[in-house]
Each structure stands twice: as C-alpha cells, then as structure tokens.
Amino acid sequence: MPPSEDAVLEALRHVHDPELHEDLVSLGMIKNVEFAGEKLFLGIELTTPACPLKDQIEGDVRAALTPLGVSDLEIQWSARVAPARGPDAERAPGIRNVIAVASGKGGVGKSTVAVNLAAALVQEGASVGLMDVDIYGPSAPLMTGTVGQKPAIVEGRIQPVEAHGMAVLSMGYLVPEGQAVVWRGPLLHKAITQFFEDVDWGERDYVVVDMPPGTGDVQLSLTQIFPLTGAVMVTTPQPVALADVIKGANMFDRVNVPMLGVIENMSYFVCPCCGERAEIFAHGGGRTTAAEHGWPFLGEIPIDPTVRIGGDEGTPVVISHPESPVALSFRQAARTLAGKVSQIGRRGAISA
Template identity: 50%
Template sequence: MTAERQASGQADGHSHAHGQGHARGDAQGGQGGQAQAAPQQGSELLPGVKSVIAIASGKGGVGKSTTAVNLATAMAAQNVRVGLLDCDIYGPSIPRMLNLSGQPELVGERTLRPMANYGIKCMSIGFLVAEDTAMIWRGPMVMQALEQMMRDVDWGELDVLLCDLPPGTGDAQLTMAQRVPLTGAVIVSTPQDIALLDVTRGINMFQQVNVPIFGVVENMSYYVCPECGHRAEIFHHGGARETARRLGVDFLGEIPLHLDIRTTSDSGRPIVVTQPDSPHAASYRRIAAGLIDKATSAVGGAGRSQPRIVMM
C-alpha cells in the first residue's frame, strides 16, 4: 500500500502517519477538542531535544510558516542544531518552503529519518502524501499523527525544535501543549486589529496550559516601495507591540511586507539563505538570536515546563 493511501485515512477511519503505518485513530470515537490519554513526558517523545518552541498564530494568513522557516534558517546559520516540525496536518507547507520532496528514509522497523536542507532537520505529513491530498481526519487522528512525528522520527541531538503550528487553538495546539514540555511559544501576527484579537486568544490558550510566552512577532509590519522608497503601513503598524505591552509579554520584532520574502519562500529558497546580507534577513536573525537566548535561559534555569492536561 502506498504512503499516500495509508495517510488518507478516509475509508476505514485508521490513521497511518508514515509508510509503515502503525498509528491508529478511530474516526468515530472521541472528541477532537478533548484529551483522551494522560500526557507523555517529553523525554519519551523527543529524548535528544534540548528545547521545543511553538510558532503559533491566532488566525491564518499572517505569514507564520514563512516566519518559522526563516527563524529556523537563521538559527542554523548561528550554528544551532535546529529542527522544524510541520504540525499542520491539513495544510502542510514546510516541504515546499524548504525545497524538500520525496519520502523520509525508514530506519529499522518503525523509525523515520527526518529530511534535511539548509542545515535544518524537518518532518511533515507533506512528505507522506501527495501535495494536493485532502486530509479528512478527525481530531484524535491528528493528535496521533503529531505524536508519531515526534516519537517515531530519529531527530537526534537538537538544540532547538521549532514547531510550526496551524492557526487557531485546536487539536494540534492541544496535543503539543499536553504531550510535550514546550520551552515556550511565539505568537506571529499582522498589525491590524482583527488579527490582534486572535493574538490575545492564542496567548490565553498557552497560558492556560502552562506554556511560557516568549513573545510576539509583528509580520507584514510595513511596506517600503522598492522604486521610490516610500513607506506605507498597509495593515496599520505597531499593533502587535502594543498588544504585547498590554498583555505583559515581550515584543520580539517586526518583519516588513516585502516581495522578496514572499518569492523566496514560494521557491523554497528562504531569504535568510539567499539574501543573508539583506535587512529582512537581519530582522529574522535578531529575532532568532533572542529566541535562542530565551530557550537557553529557560532550559538552563528551571528547565522545560511539564505539560498540564486541560479539558478544552
């Protein structure tokens, strides 16, 4: 049976998160928004990973995955051993953004070796299904697939694992918060008021499950015309900074709306890699350096927070 057919999980309600498919999820059983099992310790899922950082957003369309990829490449450029876990089961985009294709190599009976490019180890459901496959899965199946991509992947020794979460506060966020001792979470937003409402919800969700908030990033913060240099604040400006101040969390930095960031992401050649001397790459490097410091401090101090089970 092909990996594409195994991952579709539509005919019999069983989830197979990779080619040797051994996770099973009952499509009719359980509530997607509730945890059905006790949380596992992080050492069981990610034994060689020092810190795990969730990259999240309250709503879609704010450039969260682009931010996650460029932060990962910026960390790799600073000699950090970094991995990137694509937690979006329904719309995985990380394989294309990292110019990765094909299927991961199977090591032993049930362990996958992550794909890699630009110094980043990566795992995504997108490696296991065709790009246009519609993943019609219920919550428990999503949760089991995420656990498999942590437990059954040979991540090796990593300083940081970035987890690119889907937008919102659903099953993927709940799984990560309850199963993994997250070192911290980063919230990505655009400056307009409607996006910032969801920033507040996202921060509240992580606080409820005992995950430290590392801070907020304002993406598409402003636009500078490449022809005349005129600056336009298309989506407003400074809203994420003000929201972070109001909620008592750090503001990590702002990323402009720029054509080069979009085109390099679409082509699988992140701007931090292809234009390392650009001011946009410098913005990502500054934010990445701050996150490295926060993760190092958290792990070297009290250690990673243990997951707390919350019925949501």
C-alpha cells in the first residue's frame, strides 16, 4: 500500500527550500501528489526555472519520502516567478522583475554581463527581456546581432526586437547609428519612461537592464520610474573599480534598491596554451568587498577572448559556447541571481 497523500505532505513539511528557509508545503510549492500503483508523481513548483538548488531539493525530497516506503518517485518540475515590485508597477504590468546591471566604473563589462545573464536565464526556461538604457553608448544591438533593426510599432506601441529568445530594446534602434545623443535629465527621464510604458514587453519573468556607467541621471530616473527588484554591480578586481562599486551600491541603497549581488568580471585569465591561470587585474576583490558589506557574491567571470568575440559578433558566449568554462561561470551566476530574486519575491529581503 502506498502512503496516504497526507503522509506524503507531512513528510514534505520537513523539507526546507534552502534559499527561502521555509518548508515546501508552507511555500505552496507542492502542486500535485499522485500515486499510480507504487509510483509517486510529485509536482513541485519552483520560484524560478533557473533554480540553483533544484538538485539539493530533489535529494532532500527523496530522503524524506524513503522512510514512507516511496522508492519509485518522479518529480514533475514547474516554475512560477513571483513579482518583486512595488505599487507603481502598472506602467508595465507583465514585467515581474527588473534587474539593473550597473557599475561604478565604465568598461568593466556591464553590457557583456547583462547580455549573458539574460541569455542564460532564457536557457533556463525563463521569459526574459533585455533593456539597454545606455543612451550614450548602446551595446545591445551589437551584442545581440540586431544592429540596424527597427522595432515595429503596432497600434502605437513599440514591439521589442527578438534575439536569442529574448525581447530586446535599445536606444540604439531608435536613434540613427553614430549620432551621439546629447540629452539632459528630463529628456532622458522621458525616454526611459517610454521604455516601460510604450513598449509591449508581454509577460517577462525578468527584464535585465544594461545601465550606463556611474551614478548619474539615468540610474536615478530608472529607480523613480519603475520599482526595481534590485541591482547587480559588475566590477573588475582592481581596487579602483571596487571603490566605485561601493559608491554605486550606496546610490542604490539611498533609493531603497536592494543589492542583488556583485559579479567580478575579468577575474583571471587561463592561458590557452599551458592552462596556467594568470590574475591580470589581481583577483578576489569583488568577493571580499561583497562579504565586507553583506552583499551576495554572484561569481567570477574569467577574461576569455570568446566573450569579446561573442559580443562583437552578436551571439553571447553562453549561447555560442554553452559548455565552455566562461559560459558555465555566467550560467552559474545567473542561477545564483535568480535565487536572490526569489528571496526578494518571497521575503522582501535577501541573505548574502
């Protein structure tokens, strides 16, 4: 005789989601308990398709059900990303989470990180948008292979460009190429408002926003226009970049945008000839700075020529070389990030 549904649920009350620190039943993650003979089909709904702890949850569920005599278990996974946003989100009701990818210093790889995180979230099964609000130096068209495309206008609303499974919008599509945009605060504010209000984003689990460097008008406008889920700060390992991370994080902190974590880009270089690892800009400062401030650390991305080539040719490295070490580091960072977003969605706060 298989155990009763109640007995199964009781056992699952002792399995905790390692990130949300609550049991699977209380979290409403158990969607289905069904026996076919001795075989149990268990439906589990994760808080993100990019769940970094799925294997751990599966192991814990199996361990909890073994004492009940359940040996034949098939888990049917699904995911629903909760929105983590405030009351004025009606500007773009289909967007569940907006993640700003920012840095204190220019040229540290924000756009590269934003595009690869977005593509990695698509690979995990999420519905993703990429919003490039770097009005002065838009990168998304080049990095997604969509230079020269024009977003369609349907019934007066802008349709994002589709690339690599994500919806992309960049000022680069709207302003003639090479024409430097010299806009001041109010115009910038209006343009970014339109990026939310006048664009058909559809349903998006995550919209990743590629920011211009620093802590200027665009950053502040964005936080005023839409309730951001949080910010990811990209840095390189040098002390000068790290000092700017703290400045950037302080800016977000002042406007109550949570820090989702730090990514150390160009963290080290593995010589393709001898395999030796060289720490060109030093290494590990991102992790240390994050730990000192209680921010999550999302990962280290090595310097790898395929990253730059992917950016220049319009196919993010997580798509062109999905199993390469650098792609795996992006993909792991995306999963860790998705876990932090889930924490905010559920608990309103994160633990580092």
